[in-house]
Amino acid sequence: MHPLDNEALKLGARAVRRRRLDAENRQDFISLLGRVVVILLCAWVLFTQVFLLTQAKGSSMFPAVKDGDLLICYRLQKTYAKNDVVVYTQGGKLRVGRILGREGDLVALDDSGTLVVNGAVQSGEILYPTYAKDALEYPYTVPEGCFFVLGDYRTQSEDSRDFGPVPLEDVQAKVITLLRRRSL
CATH class of the missing domain: 1.20.5 (Single alpha-helices involved in coiled-coils or other helix-helix interfaces)
Structure with missing residues (x-):
């Protein structure tokens, strides 16, 4: 070769x-x-x-949720219980609030800032009084397919006292955990 x-x-x-x-x-x-x-x-x-991942805006849920906290929410929740913290839309904005009344519940607010749902005083860990606003007349019965949602910082939050009950279809997700913002 x-x-x-x-x-x-x-x-x-x-x-x-x-x-x-x-x-x-x-x-x-x-x-x-x-x-x-x-x-x-x-x-x-x-x-x-x-x-759903979203960042809390404002202090309507203070001290449970602070401005800037990262919220991790579950969208596939079918039923919601009293005291669930949820993310919902109202007026084109995502808001965070606590469900305090479900369909058929009777919600009453008195002049002393006491919240009464179905005859039981609701106090829990809320530090602020719950005063009525002009949007609804109390006692108020939550309509079918709706929730009565309040922020924890009751004297500063916009919630069902301002715009009425939140329809189930406006509830986007249930908050399952949050990551506290640390100087981000």
Whole structure:
């Protein structure tokens, strides 16, 4: 065999190996890209359909939720209980509040700042009195498919006392946890 033929065979073998390696690299890249797309799609579904991440604005829920806290909420909640903290829309804005009355509940506010739901005084850990505002007449019966939602900072919050009951379809999610803002 001629030395040039031997050299040509070696060059040909190298070219074949290089092409095979390039093809394997392309396949690995396409596989990696497909996996990244699937992970991003799953994350998109999780955080647009199952969970809601939002930042609290204002101090209507102080001290439970402070301005700037990151709220992690669950969107697939079907039923809500009294004292659940929820994110809801009102007037085109996302708001945070505590459910204090469900459909059929009788809510009464008196001049001393006492909140009474179905004949039971509601005090809990709320530091602020609950005074009536002009939007509703008390005692007030919560209509079907609605909630009576109040902020914890009762003297400063805009809530059902200002704009009436919150319809179930306006409740976006239930707050399941929050991350406290630390000088962010």
